[in-house]
Amino acid sequence: MKTNLRLIVYLSILLSFSLIFAACSGQPMGSSNSGGTSGGGDGGDVRLVGSGASFPKPIYEKWVSEFGKVNKTAKIDYQSTGSSAGIKAVQQQTADFGASDAPMNDDELKAAQGGDLLHIPTVLGAVVVTYNVEGLSAPLRLSPQTVVDIFLGKVKKWNDEKIKADNQGVNLPDKDITVVYRSDGSGTTNVFNNYLGKVSPDWTAKGQNMTLPQGVGIGAQRNDGVMGQVKQTPNTIGYVELTFAKANNLPVAVLKNSAGNFVEANIETVTAAAADSAAKTPDDLRVDITNAAGANAYPIASYTYILAYKDQKDAVKGKLLADFLWWATHDGQSFAKDLHYAPLPAEIVAKVETRLKMMTNAGQPLRK
Amino acid sequence: MENIADTKQTNFASEQKARNRRRLISSLMTTLTAACAIFVVGLLLIILGYIAVRGVASLNLQFLIDTPKPVGEGGGIGNAIVGSFLMTGVASLIGLPVGIAAGVYLAEYGDGWFGHIVRFVADTMTGIPSIIVGIFVFTVFVLPMGRQSGFAGSLALAIIMIPIVARTTEEMIRLVPKSMREGALALGAPNWRVTWDIVLPAAKSGIATGAMLAIARVSGETAPLLFTALNSRFYNFHLDQPMASLTVQIYNYATGPFEIEWKMAWAATLILMLLILIINVAVRYLTRRRF
Amino acid sequence: MSQTNTIGDTIFRAILLLAAASILLIVTAIIVMMTQNSLPSIRQYGFSFLTSSEWNPSAGLYGALPFIYGTVVSSVIAVIISVPLSLGIAIFLTEQASVRFGRPIAFLVELLAAIPSVVYGLWGIFVLAPFVREYLGAFLQNYLGFIPLFQGRLTGIGMLTGALILAIMITPIITAVVRDVLEAVPTTQREAALALGATEWETTRVVLSNAASGIAGAVVLGLGRAIGETMAVTMVIGNVPQITASLFEPGYTIASVLAANFAEARDALYFSALIEIGLILFLVTFVVNALAKLLVIGVTSGAGQKA
Numbered sequence: 001m002k003t004n005l006r007l008i009v010y011l012s013i014l015l016s017f018s019l020i021f022a023a024c025s026g027q028p029m030g031s032s033n034s035g036g037t038s039g040g041g042d043g044g045d046v047r048l049v050g051s052g053a054s055f056p057k058p059i060y061e062k063w064v065s066e067f068g069k070v071n072k073t074a075k076i077d078y079q080s081t082g083s084s085a086g087i088k089a090v091q092q093q094t095a096d097f098g099a100s101d102a103p104m105n106d107d108e109l110k111a112a113q114g115g116d117l118l119h120i121p122t123v124l125g126a127v128v129v130t131y132n133v134e135g136l137s138a139p140l141r142l143s144p145q146t147v148v149d150i151f152l153g154k155v156k157k158w159n160d161e162k163i164k165a166d167n168q169g170v171n172l173p174d175k176d177i178t179v180v181y182r183s184d185g186s187g188t189t190n191v192f193n194n195y196l197g198k199v200s201p202d203w204t205a206k207g208q209n210m211t212l213p214q215g216v217g218i219g220a221q222r223n224d225g226v227m228g229q230v231k232q233t234p235n236t237i238g239y240v241e242l243t244f245a246k247a248n249n250l251p252v253a254v255l256k257n258s259a260g261n262f263v264e265a266n267i268e269t270v271t272a273a274a275a276d277s278a279a280k281t282p283d284d285l286r287v288d289i290t291n292a293a294g295a296n297a298y299p300i301a302s303y304t305y306i307l308a309y310k311d312q313k314d315a316v317k318g319k320l321l322a323d324f325l326w327w328a329t330h331d332g333q334s335f336a337k338d339l340h341y342a343p344l345p346a347e348i349v350a351k352v353e354t355r356l357k358m359m360t361n362a363g364q365p366l367r368k
Numbered sequence: 369m370e371n372i373a374d375t376k377q378t379n380f381a382s383e384q385k386a387r388n389r390r391r392l393i394s395s396l397m398t399t400l401t402a403a404c405a406i407f408v409v410g411l412l413l414i415i416l417g418y419i420a421v422r423g424v425a426s427l428n429l430q431f432l433i434d435t436p437k438p439v440g441e442g443g444g445i446g447n448a449i450v451g452s453f454l455m456t457g458v459a460s461l462i463g464l465p466v467g468i469a470a471g472v473y474l475a476e477y478g479d480g481w482f483g484h485i486v487r488f489v490a491d492t493m494t495g496i497p498s499i500i501v502g503i504f505v506f507t508v509f510v511l512p513m514g515r516q517s518g519f520a521g522s523l524a525l526a527i528i529m530i531p532i533v534a535r536t537t538e539e540m541i542r543l544v545p546k547s548m549r550e551g552a553l554a555l556g557a558p559n560w561r562v563t564w565d566i567v568l569p570a571a572k573s574g575i576a577t578g579a580m581l582a583i584a585r586v587s588g589e590t591a592p593l594l595f596t597a598l599n600s601r602f603y604n605f606h607l608d609q610p611m612a613s614l615t616v617q618i619y620n621y622a623t624g625p626f627e628i629e630w631k632m633a634w635a636a637t638l639i640l641m642l643l644i645l646i647i648n649v650a651v652r653y654l655t656r657r658r659f
Numbered sequence: 660m661s662q663t664n665t666i667g668d669t670i671f672r673a674i675l676l677l678a679a680a681s682i683l684l685i686v687t688a689i690i691v692m693m694t695q696n697s698l699p700s701i702r703q704y705g706f707s708f709l710t711s712s713e714w715n716p717s718a719g720l721y722g723a724l725p726f727i728y729g730t731v732v733s734s735v736i737a738v739i740i741s742v743p744l745s746l747g748i749a750i751f752l753t754e755q756a757s758v759r760f761g762r763p764i765a766f767l768v769e770l771l772a773a774i775p776s777v778v779y780g781l782w783g784i785f786v787l788a789p790f791v792r793e794y795l796g797a798f799l800q801n802y803l804g805f806i807p808l809f810q811g812r813l814t815g816i817g818m819l820t821g822a823l824i825l826a827i828m829i830t831p832i833i834t835a836v837v838r839d840v841l842e843a844v845p846t847t848q849r850e851a852a853l854a855l856g857a858t859e860w861e862t863t864r865v866v867l868s869n870a871a872s873g874i875a876g877a878v879v880l881g882l883g884r885a886i887g888e889t890m891a892v893t894m895v896i897g898n899v900p901q902i903t904a905s906l907f908e909p910g911y912t913i914a915s916v917l918a919a920n921f922a923e924a925r926d927a928l929y930f931s932a933l934i935e936i937g938l939i940l941f942l943v944t945f946v947v948n949a950l951a952k953l954l955v956i957g958v959t960s961g962a963g964q965k966a
Binding site: 081082084085087088089091092108111176178183184185209210211217218219220221229232233236 | 715716717784788789792812814815816897898899909911919920922923924925
Binding site for chain 3: 394400405416465473474476477485492494496499503559591623633634641645
């Protein structure tokens with residue numbers, strides 16, 4: 001009797017386990033080509049998994065939440081893992097879409113295992129220099145070379161001559177500057193590198209570069225990590241997307257742009273930065289707008305991209321993705337301003353529409 | 369005569385001095401070791417106390433039910449709680465039977481060269497960095513499958529559990545007196561019957577406590593879940609999709625800047641610690657008569 | 660066991676054998692998979708991988724030395740801090756405390772081992788790092804600032820904080836093993852010493868010298884645990900692959916770089932370099948744990964012989 005009971009218990013455990021697993025997999029484990037998550041989830045919910053940049057995380061989270069109100073079966077899971085991890089996830093197809101502030105180069109595009117990848121710019125943002133210093137009543141003004149020298153470790157104290165030169169009359173403390181930078185491969189770093197490389201010959205990491213030259217300061221992961229470190233450690237300076245600094249009430253430095261004007265980072269200056277190049281943007285939408293021309297242009301502005309395969313393997317998920325991206329680049333733009341992102345210029349939206357119409361499943365376009 | 373008495377006296381005095389000095393050192397060392405114990409216990413109480421205070425302050429019903437929301441709109445760790453439970457549960461379903469079976473093998477048949485190797489490997493595996501297990505499962509399971517999943521996370525946790533459970537099970541079974549075994553054998557029972565019907569039931573409380581400790585250990589793991597289960601912002605009961613967990617959420621929130629996320633991290637920590645503490649106290653209670 | 664085996668015996672034994680073999684299978688699979696994936700990096704760098712401190716993923720340059728350095732330094736400092744503490748507690752519990760008093764203390768110390776790594780990290784960020792910055796580090800820098808160890812920018816995030824957290828985490832393990840080892844020393848030793856007029860401390864010294872190799876094993880075990888610790892360290896060490904004398908400066912350990920950068924390594928060489936670093940960690944942990952076991956088993960194999 002006892003044996004039978006125990007046997008039954010063990011067998012039922014094994015049985016229930018295999019039942020759980022069988023019930024849960026929408027697809028058999030072998031067919032992995034569709035990537036991402038299974039189409040028909042529970043009760044008709046369609047799930048997408050996206051992975052990538054932390055730069056646009058606040059607005060992507062907002063969009064996912066708002067889109068979910070419009071399309072009740074949509075469950076879009078965006079995970080902020082950093083641009084580099086997002087590119088890897090979409091290349092290896094462990095996520096349904098990726099996100100990166102840095103456009104992929106041709107080699108990276110070739111390495112994508114699911115075919116052609118589309119770059120869909122979603123919103124405009126600003127990389128700002130934020131800091132945690134006591135006793136300052138107004139934002140610091142920083143010239144390009146000063147920023148370079150701070151991040152190279154040549155300017156070591158807050159009351160250094162170079163900082164004083166741009167901030168006459170401000171009482172700067174005699175404390176060490178601690179730089180906080182991204183230890184993970186970052187699109188935000190890439191934009192920052194782009195800018196610094198353009199404004200100074202001292203900055204060796206030029207062009208496409210998702211990591212900062214090593215050895216100065218503390219490393220943190222994602223925009224969240226840098227912001228968290230700056231917020232909690234006095235006398236630190238770091239670079240993050242504007243909305244992070246705003247949401248945490250930390251000051252943002254005022255930077256000198258290519259026209260020689262000190263400009264704040266806000267929606268107008270970011271829009272101005274994009275205005276110059278909007279009409280000249282290539283069709284694949286891979287562009288960099290740092291150090292843009294224009295009297296009022298913010299020097300470290302950037303588009304941020306969602307990376308989606310042109311040829312979607314799953315009809316249901318592909319449609320959802322195309323619809324979401326359409327919604328985000330049209331209706332979703334109205335949510336940008338509250339979160340301190342700038343909406344896409346009209347010329348870009350037009351080009352985005354063309355690209356979105358290129359998305360297909362089994363030869364049929366997903367958006368007519 | 370007097371000389372000898374004098375020498376004896378001075379010898380006695382210096383001996384007395386030396387003895388006193390030695391006794392002083394001994395008392396000093398006793399105090400020092402007691403201080404060590406008090407210091408470390410004090411540290412533990414500080415840590416637990418801090419968790420309790422911050423955790424309780426952050427706890428509210430909304431946190432326990434909601435899922436993460438956009439910045440500024442609140443949110444909660446409900447899906448993380450469910451995810452952790454699910455993944456730990458499935459990990460136990462896989463890890464406990466395999467681990468217990470391996471432990472029984474080591475106890476019953478494990479005295480040969482094969483048993484020695486397995487035992488040695490299991491012992492060293494209990495100390496393996498869990499991040500390596502996560503990387504392993506990512507490469508051999510997540511990549512071929514094409515996505516991260518709760519099941520991959522459970523698999524990683526199970527791999528960590530198996531050597532731990534195997535060794536504790538073996539220890540517990542070896543404690544069963546030989547006489548019980550011999551009695552059953554004398555009555556003509558086959559070997560497997562003896563193990564299944566006599567030895568295992570005798571060792572069951574020990575095996576259960578070993579299992580509980582392994583579950584407590586594995587529920588607090590983060591590194592194996594980072595690349596295998598990823599994370600999720602939704603309630604998810606499907607093991608074949610990315611799943612949230614308390615530990616990964618604590619990690620993400622603790623390293624970020626948002627106060628509301630910090631609060632959620634403390635609430636999650638409190639829940640996790642309560643679970644682990646309850647298991648540990650229960651195990652202690654169940655094993656008390658052994659002393 | 661010269662009984663004739665029934666079918667039931669054979670099947671039962673086969674199932675158990677399978678379960679036991681699975682442990683070997685998993686370990687073999689891990690080693691094979693990691694070696695295979697390390698090959699590109701091994702072919703590229705060979706032995707110089709271990710001695711090069713040039714770590715620049717965007718330039719395609721990989722050298723493991725900063726991580727090896729960070730792992731070794733944080734672990735060794737953790738052991739240096741933890742061993743005296745653990746020894747003290749173990750001695751107190753076995754030699755001096757009464758059973759009634761000692762058991763709750765022993766339980767509380769073991770509870771430290773039950774706290775998850777990420778919770779230590781959380782506590783480290785919010786409590787320990789500010790403490791190191793405002794008090795401990797400031798104290799060290801003020802009074803011992805002439806030593807290069809204590810120079811450098813003090814932010815609370817760095818090697819010292821990492822080592823401190825590790826020290827707290829490995830204390831319960833070392834304590835538990837030393838306790839086992841001390842309890843395994845036969846009481847005859849103690850009685851003999853006391854009979855010769857030794858004080859309590861002198862008796863303890865005799866016991867300690869008896870258990871010396873076991874204590875060494877406990878220390879090595881603690882070291883092994885510290886080497887592999889991931890989350891708590893990642894959250895407080897600062898994530899900078901650099902080699903510097905200052906304890907206040909940030910560093911990077913092998914486990915931390917894997918946790919932080921593995922998800923984004925898409926360049927084949929980057930991926931391979933990370934796996935190779937992981938393989939180094941795995942092998943070192945394996946060897947260290949094996950060594951610990953050998954040292955401990957020598958002393959406790961006669962456990963329970965309280966003659």
